[in-house]
Amino acid sequence: MIRLVPRHGGAVRSGLWGLGLALCLALVSGAAAFALLGADWVQAYAAMAAGALGSAQGRMDVLIKAAPLIFTGLAVALCCRLKAWNIGAEGQFVFGAVGVALAGLRLFPGGGAWLLPACLAGGAALGALWAAIPALLKTRCGVNEILSTLLLNYVAVIFMEHLYFGPWRDPAGFGFPGTAELPEAAWLPLWPGTRLHLGLALALACAVLLWLALERTRFGFQCRVLGQNPEAARYAGFNVDRLTLTAFLFSGALAGLAGACEVLGVQHRLQEGLASGVGFDGVIVAFLARLHPLGVPAAALFLAAILVGGDQLQTALGLPGAVVRILEAALLFGVLAGDWLAARRLVVTRAEAGHAG
C-alpha cells in the first residue's frame, strides 16, 4: 500500500522540490488541456519552444517581455510578504503608462535630457498613487484589498481607453485610437544593435534593491514580522497601517514602472492592448519565485518564454492567444499541487500494516 504522509522540517529543500513538482505538474496538465481541446500537445510544446528559444529574435522577445513581468512580480511579492494581496498590478501598470504620457506629452512636451527621468518618475508616482487607494481603503475602512484592487483594474483600463480614444488621441493619427508618439528624447536607450531596452536592467536593479530592503532594513524586518504574525507586530509597537500603506506605495510604484518601461521602451504611446493581464502574470511570477525578490527575474524569464512561445502558437498552429491563459492557470495549479506534494512523502507499507497506521 502506498500512502502520502506529512513531512516535517526542511522548508528550503521542500520549497525547491515543490517548485520542480509544480513545473512538472504544470507541463503535464498543460499537455492534458491541449489534448482535451483537440490540439496536438507535442506539436504545441515544440512550437512554443521553437518560438521562444529557437531564434535570436525569439530570445530577444523573451528578454523584452520579461522586464514588465519582473516589475509586476516584485510588486505582488512585496505585498505578499505582509500577507496582503495586490491583484491590482494591472491597474497600477496602466496608471504608470498614463503617468508617462502625462509627463512626456502634456507637462514637458519640449523634451530635454531630463525628460526620460521625469517620465519614469511620473509613471512610478501615478502607479503608487493608484495603489494608495486600496491601501487607504484597507487601513482606514477595512475594505478587503483583494476586491478593491480587482475592481480598480477595470476602472484604470476604462480610464486609459477614455484618454486615448478621447482627449489625448493623436490628432494626426487618422482616427487611430492611441496617443501621439512620445518624443524620442523620452525613449529608453536600447542595447546597441538590438531592441532590448534599459527597462530590463532597471527591473533587475529593482529586484536587488527590494531584496536588500527586505533583508537588511528595518522596514523589511517589520514587513516580515507583520506577514508572519500580525499580533506580534502590533505588540512590538509597529505602526501596522503605515507599514501596509508604505508597502502598497512601493508595490504600486514598481507596477507603475512596469507600465512606464513598456511605454518608454516598446510602444512609445498609449494604445490598445498595452495591459493585457499583467496583473495576474505578476501573481504567477511572484509565486513561482516563492515570493523571493531574487527569484523573481528567473520566474519572469520563464513566464516570458511561455508568453512569447504562446504567440508562436497563434502563427504556427493557428491556436488563439488565449491558450497561454490556460497554461498560466496550469502553472498556478501546479504551484499549489506542488506545495502540497512537497510537504508529504511517499510511504510504502504492506497492506496488513496499513491498519496499524
Next chain:
Amino acid sequence: MLADLTLVAQIAVKSSVAVLLAGLGEVLAERSGVFNLGQEGMMLAGALFGFAAGAATGDPFLALGAAMLAGVLLAGLHALFVVGLCADQVLSGLAVALLGGGITAFLGRGWISRPGLRLGTWDVPLLSKIPALGEVFFRQPPLAYAAYALLPLVCWLLSRTRAGLCIRAVGENAQAADAAGAPVRLVRTLCVLAGGAFSGLAGAYLSLSYTPGWKDGMTAGQGFIAIAMVLFATWRPWRLAAGAILFGGLSALQFYFQVAGLDLAPIWVLRVLPYVLTLAVLVAANVLGPLKRLARAPGDLGRPFFRE
C-alpha cells in the same frame, strides 16, 4: 415620466439577475468557509456552454444544464484544491478565473456573434397586467424569476434547515463542527459545487437572455462584483438582493442615459460607475454603524480545514 421610470426599474431588475445568481453561489461557498474568487471564470464557462448547447440543440433546459455543468466542473477543480489539498483559496480562485477565461476564449472562437437560442421576456399571465409594478417585476426573462425564486430558497436552506445549520457551523468553526460529527470536507465541497452551478446559471443568463450571444470576456467583472456584493450583504441572502438591485439600477441608469442621449456624464464615467460604486458600497458596509455591527465574516472563512 412614469413610463421612463418603469422602464429604468424594469432594466434594473433585469440587470441584477446575474450578480444575484453568482452572489447566491458565493454566499453558499463563503458560509461554508470557502472563498471563491473563481466566479468570473465559472460565469464565463456557463455563458459559453449554455449558449453553445442552446444553439446546438435549441432546448433551453439542455442549455441551462450545460451551463450549470460547466460551472460545476470548474468549481470541482477549486474544491479539489482548497478542500482536498488545503491550498490557498485566493490563488486557487485566481487560477480558476484564468482557466475559465482561457478555455472559453479558446473554445468560443467559432461562436462569436452567431445567432442562437434566446430566452427572451416572458410575461406572467395576469400579474404582468398590473400597471407599473407588473411591467417592472413580471415582464422579465424566465431566469430572472428563477433567480428571485431561488433567493428565499437559499435563505430557507441556510436559516431553517439542518443542512443550513451544518453549513454555517462548518464555516464558523470547522474544528468544532468536525468534533460534533459534521462532515466538514463534504459540506464544503458540496457548497463550492453548488456555487459553481449558480455561477454557471448566471453566465447562461448573460449569454441567453441579457445580451444574447457569445463574446469574449462578456461577464466584464460581474463575477468579482458579485463577490463584493456578498461582502456588502454581510453574507445574508436578502441583503444580497438589495446589493444586486443596486448594481442593476446603476447599469439601468447608464443604459438610460445613453439611449436618452442625456449628456449628464461622459460615457467613460458611466462605464466605470458600476466598479466605483461597488467599491463605495463596500466602504459603506465597513464604515456605516448599523451595517458595520452586522458585518462579521464566517469565522473560518478562508481557512483550510485539516485534522490535527
